[in-house]
Amino acid sequence: MRKKIVAGNWKMNKTLQEGVALATELKNMLAAEKPNCEVIIGTPFIHLATVSELLKDSVIKVSAENCANKESGAYTGEVSAAMVKSTGAEYVILGHSERREYYNETPEILKDKVDLALANGLKVIFCIGESLAQREANEQEAVCKAELQGSVFHLSAEQWKNIVIAYEPIWAIGTGKTATAEQAEEIHAYIRKCVAEVYGAQAADDTTILYGGSCKASNAPELFGKPDIDGGLIGGASLKAPDFKGIIDAWK
Ligand code: PGA
Numbered sequence: 001m002r003k004k005i006v007a008g009n010w011k012m013n014k015t016l017q018e019g020v021a022l023a024t025e026l027k028n029m030l031a032a033e034k035p036n037c038e039v040i041i042g043t044p045f046i047h048l049a050t051v052s053e054l055l056k057d058s059v060i061k062v063s064a065e066n067c068a069n070k071e072s073g074a075y076t077g078e079v080s081a082a083m084v085k086s087t088g089a090e091y092v093i094l095g096h097s098e099r100r101e102y103y104n105e106t107p108e109i110l111k112d113k114v115d116l117a118l119a120n121g122l123k124v125i126f127c128i129g130e131s132l133a134q135r136e137a138n139e140q141e142a143v144c145k146a147e148l149q150g151s152v153f154h155l156s157a158e159q160w161k162n163i164v165i166a167y168e169p170i171w172a173i174g175t176g177k178t179a180t181a182e183q184a185e186e187i188h189a190y191i192r193k194c195v196a197e198v199y200g201a202q203a204a205d206d207t208t209i210l211y212g213g214s215c216k217a218s219n220a221p222e223l224f225g226k227p228d229i230d231g232g233l234i235g236g237a238s239l240k241a242p243d244f245k246g247i248i249d250a251w252k
Pocket of ligand 1: 009168172173174175212213214215233234235236237
């Protein structure tokens with residue numbers, strides 16, 4: 001049975017103190033009421049060690065939002081996968097459209113990041129998704145497939161077990177425009193078919209595929225109700241504990 005996941009992506013928000021306060025609030029909420037899914041928070045690098053320590057005995061897991069495409073050495077300002085792992089984080093988000101677009105992360109760079117993350121014992125939440133122009137040209141399937149082929153379909157079957165896919169249509173991220181549950185289900189089913197072609201039907205069935213893009217408590221139940229949508233990757237609504245908890249509760 002594949003895992004249901006609700007993962008937060010704080011992006012470049014929260015000072016260390018604000019992040020600790022948010023993680024503490026969430027920890028207390030979920031200690032009082034156990035979630036029916038795996039819960040992950042993706043935080044900036046500076047929070048990782050403190051928040052991992054804080055959440056050590058809680059159900060919440062911690063993710064980085066990025067890692068370097070090099071192992072170590074003279075790369076000023078970069079943070080390696082080994083460093084992320086050493087903080088206690090279990091996951092890393094890679095391939096987010098903001099990284100692809102604003103930081104020119106190509107499929108080749110992302111492939112190196114994925115390889116290093118896995119080699120260092122991290123699990124990867126790998127993001128894919130089309131732009132508005134690509135959706136209007138009906139290219140969403142081709143775009144998603146190419147992004148998978150470019151950065152993760154070289155992995156072995158064993159490595160694949162540590163991959164979570166997040167489908168995030170760029171036109172829905174932070175815009176308030178959610179894909180309809182039908183639109184999302186259609187492409188999630190297609191993504192699962194692509195995974196089956198490479199890793200087989202069982203592995204595809206075991207793969208967690210998250211939806212991301214203006215997901216909130218009000219639309220999460222409908223999205224998560226679809227057979228191929230296994231949870232969400234949440235940006236804006238992960239920045240307030242009650243909002244995020246509302247999405248987690250969609251699995252109730
Ligand atoms: P959003 O972001 O929920 O604010 O649309 C989602 C994401 O970028 O992961």
